Amino acid sequence: MIIRLVIISFFLCTTCLKSQVVEDNAGVTHVVVAKSGSTSFLYTSELDGAISAHDIKGKRLWRMTLEPKAVLFEINAADINNDGIDELISASANGNIYCHDVDGELLWEFKPKHKVRFSEVAVIKNEKVQIFAGGNDNKLYELDAKGNLVSVTKIKGVVRKIESGKFLDAKKESLFIMTYSHDKFRWDYFGFMDPLSKKTIKSLSIKKVPDANMTRAMVTDITIADIDHDQKDEILLFGDLNFKSYIMVLNSNFEILMQYQGTKKETQRYAHSQGTYIENQELIMFQHGGISKTLDIKGKVLGQSGERYGAMVYNDFAVDANTNQLVAAGTVDGGDDLHFFDLNKQDWITTRYEEGGRMLEVEKNIQKLYEQTLNFKLPEYQSSSKKEWVMITAKQPNDKVLKLNGAPIKIITQKAPKESTERSELELIMGPIALKKDKRGNYKDSREDIIQMAKEFEANGHPFTFWAGHGNDPFYIRIETLEKILEVAPNTCYGFIYAEMDNVEDPRVIHFVNDYMPRLAKAIRKHNRAKLYFRNKNMFWAATSHLPLWKELFFSDRYNDILVPASEDTSNRIQDLNLAGRIGMYACGYINDFAMRLVDDNPTSWRPLSPGGQNSISPFLRQGVVMAAYGARYGIIFNNPFVEEPNYDVLFALMTSGVLPVVEKENIQSIGSWHLIKNIDEHLVHSVDSHHNLLQYQEDDDEAIFSVAQMHWAGTNIPDYDFSKMLGVNYRWLNYMPTLPYGMIPIAPVEYQPDLKKKDFPYIVTDGKNGYKNDQSIIASKFGQIMKEAAGKGVENLAVIVSGVSWSVIKIDEYHSRVVLVDPGYINPKKRIATIQFQNRYPKSVKDILSGEELIHKDNSFSVDVPAGSMRFIDISY
Missing domain, CATH: 3.20.20 (TIM Barrel)
Incomplete structure (x- = not known):
């Protein structure tokens, strides 16, 4: 059944407002405005693959998680089946392109026959609907409106951006594509492609840029809009130039229509730079760290709010022309709020929100x-x-x-x-x-x-x-x-x-x-x-x-x-x-x-x-x-x-x-088993250490114990036989706090093997790519079960096992151990349930040392809440 959405006027005051809390989300990263007839609504996504729909006031209509978990790099709203309602198109680093309808029903998903990390998707609507997706395998994929593969075109570089727009013809859409060979700068391809022939119409060489800043700035956001009223779209680049804000607007002839650089007084280290175009006011809006600004199309600053290092840093922005609102989504430290700015008010940019939702909880x-x-x-x-x-x-x-x-x-x-x-x-x-x-x-x-x-x-x-x-x-x-x-x-x-x-x-x-x-x-x-x-x-x-x-x-x-x-x-x-x-x-x-x-x-x-x-x-x-x-x-x-x-x-x-x-x-009492390194695979090492170089894709990158670890795989999910799975890691992104389902499995040289045999510790031996058993090399996909068996034996020797969070067990004295429980969501914090299980040695009492709470344990296990973004310290007395 199709959800029918009602437009609700949403007016804001210019004082500090309360957040529009979106319950149970974990780090909203993207927002797009969609249409159901003349009614607007929102699609959002979260870091590790959850997607949602909301009404224009922020009320959530549905939410679901895409599997396997990986970074969801982009979402688009487009009516691809001509029913008058925009569908949600998603590009996941797990290698899938998804299409969901307005009710959250999966219409189709596309997955290539080999592993790909998708990062971009765009929809072309000319005589027919064409969906283009790209990632790290030097290919551009064309799908039809039902998700069927139509064509594959070879391209050079890892896809940084694919956008549709009327760049060269006021009545016909074409593709803008940007690919990278370097993790921050130096594109391989920057140009326009004909969506039918898949041939380049026009491109810009990195050696012939209109301004050298284009090769020095780290571009963190790109928006497409017609800002000079010639019925053709321009490219708005937002980024970071030596930690200062940077904006450049290019037309389809690669001529600079506007360029803006922030002052030294606004310098902010690794500030998140995002921007958008507000068409009905002819304003460019951007955020650079804690500072937000509006500019006219000539680059003159018209409004400003925030301060260096002193305001919420949002993940994404979208404009709804129907209700004349700017929607700000999430914050970079894991916020789950949607904030609405009333563009009818002259000083809307000065609107400040109180911290709310997940980050207030944290x-x-x-x-x-x-x-x-x-x-x-x-x-x-x-x-x-x-x-x-x-x-x-x-x-x-x-x-x-x-x-x-x-x-x-x-x-x-x-x-x-x-x-x-x-x-x-x-x-x-x-x-x-x-x-x-x-x-x-x-x-x-x-x-x-x-x-x-x-x-x-x-x-x-x-x-x-x-x-x-x-x-x-x-x-x-x-x-x-x-x-x-x-x-x-x-x-x-x-x-x-x-x-x-x-x-x-x-x-x-x-x-x-x-x-x-x-x-x-x-x-x-x-x-x-x-x-x-x-x-x-x-x-x-x-x-x-x-x-x-x-x-x-x-x-x-x-x-x-x-x-x-x-x-x-x-x-x-x-x-x-x-x-x-x-x-x-x-x-x-x-x-x-x-x-x-x-x-x-x-x-x-x-x-x-x-x-x-x-x-x-x-x-x-x-x-x-x-x-x-x-x-x-x-x-x-x-x-x-x-x-x-x-x-x-x-x-x-x-x-x-x-x-x-x-x-x-x-x-340290939470080490279960060990991973020993023998004759480390040098090719694997050097390919990962070459972290600025993105041009390394190989179809067998996932066939390794330490798999898909090169920079061009950032965000992707990992196979079950990868060693990181033993540490509780699901995808290649921000894994500072692994959940350790088998306890900690330290890595050491193979020379430590005699000591482990003396101590009766289970272990595996690998070269990082393949495993070894009885000195015989075994490919990773077959070695995975051997890893799991060793890890399972290691768990049997532990006195305490924890699941659901990151953890450690520390001996205090002969009769006491301290269990450290930590929310593992680096920038997607939320309350977790930790289950603690006892074996081999059973406690007399269990106590939260900070709250003083005596914890009841039955059947040799119990569960506790670990607060969002925080931790607990529990002492076990024997």
Whole structure:
């Protein structure tokens, strides 16, 4: 039965309004206006594949989840069967294109014969209906109105955008297509295609752009509209240019009709830039982080609201001409609201909404957690930690946090000087590559300047670290300078940070490992305080670290006392693997410490399509807690300016109170089985490490233990035989907090096998692509069952098993364990039900240590709610 929708006038006041709450959603990411006759309604989508319909006031009519779960990249509303009502067309990274009717009934779905990550879909309506979809496999798919495959056209690049519009003919639609070869910039194709012949009508070479900014901006949104009244559509590009807002409008001749750049005063790191065109007012509206503006078609700013880092950051916008409203959907930290702006009001852009819905729930949960933590008293069976938490951050804990007596915390300043010393001796060793420097750095500091800085820190008793190298240049600071820093600041130098150094074929990296490391180790051990922090992304700690050069560094036991691995998770799809790799290094004793890395660009996975600008501390807090609950005593924490108070004080309070104890490796009680790496597959490693390169598609990318991990697969679902499934991960996106259905399964080198046999731990052996049994190689699809059997045996040995959330079990003493339960939805938080099961050892009592609630457990299991965006800490007494 077709739902008949009634238009309701919806007028807003210009004061702060209450949110239109959409219950049970989890992170609304897209909204489109649809029509049923002359009546408007809305379709929305959520991050992991749920779709909904709403009336124009925001009331939900229906909701359903698409399976298998994956990122839903785009939705479109179009009447493809000519019944006068728009259907919903969806492009999912799971490889399907879906069509639902107004009542939510699935009309059809299209899935190619090989795995594809779809990211775009567009509808052409000329003499016939044509539906075009594209993704990562260098092909453009044409479907008819019933979802049947009509044609497949080869294209170059990963599809960034497909749009329909009257670009070249006022009476006929054509296709605009943009494909990428780089994860942020550098398109392969930017042009118009004839939908019948599938031939290019006109295209723009990246070498002949009308303005160089087009190749420098990260385009995060594209809108199609006729803004110059010539009956032909233009392309509106919204994006980020060196963290400033950027808008460019191009016509079909690739002429710039308008260009706008925000000022330095409006700069915001990784701000989510979205925009749209309001036709009946001839306004361009855009949001850049916390600032929203309206402009005329010449680029003149007419209205503005918000402030840098100081307002809600919406996920998407749509305009309904019928009711003259702008609809803002969701927020980038997981909001589920729909906000409506009355365009009839002259100052509509100044309308501010109170926080509501899911994010208000999260805010209250975090505040309650914080207050309970500040009032927490250590139980008699838990002693204060003598080890300190070491946080490299500009964020200073408040006095309330510092007064807690569960553990000390040391706040470390990070500086990043770039040494100006000439490099002739390095050039003699490795050639001209030694002279290559990081383009982002200003190499103006002399050796004497840097040493003097260290002396001043020492004199003032101010603990510090220096960022000393990067994959772009491992020699920010030279070895002789580093040795002198350690000499002049023995009490305050906490070490040196190196980022994104993964290329084992780079002569500079080889020189660093072979020459710098022995000298640094010798200098550090004189004072036994400093550490070397390595920030590496992709799957470095699960796979790349097992390449021969890095294996000698990280798994030789030569440097376990000074190495602190951290995960530089910018543009990462596989955080779960990196976490399992670092836990393996720690639990095996190859390192004595590892670090959490919390930074505002963590939410980015495929950067143009994954927003930054989270206002809530919740995602960063929960990520940090999960890492700390598995032994991360160090932190490299960027003081995210978007985040509202109480900010990181919540995390620091959990640490200093003892609610989150300092975890020694022998006290981790939630490790079930192990994953050992033997002869890591180098092709797999290098294809994943080449994270900016999108032109890597292979049809067998999914045939691996660590499958579909390359950048062009961001957002896709993973097969059942992938190792990440053992960690509770469903798709390649923001997996900081895996649900661990088999407990934690750490990753370690195959040399650890004798120790596991002694301890009777089940394990598997793989090279990252294939598995091994009795030294025989087995393809991933057949090895999956072997993985599940080993994981199942591991679970049998655990005393506590948790399902439904991310979790850890920590031994407090012989008779007490602490269970840490965390909402796993990084930017789609919601209340979860955690089921805790006991086996092998049965408790005398179970207690929530923050609320004081005694929990009833029957039949050796019980369930508890874990608040949205938050966590619970439960002590088991034996």
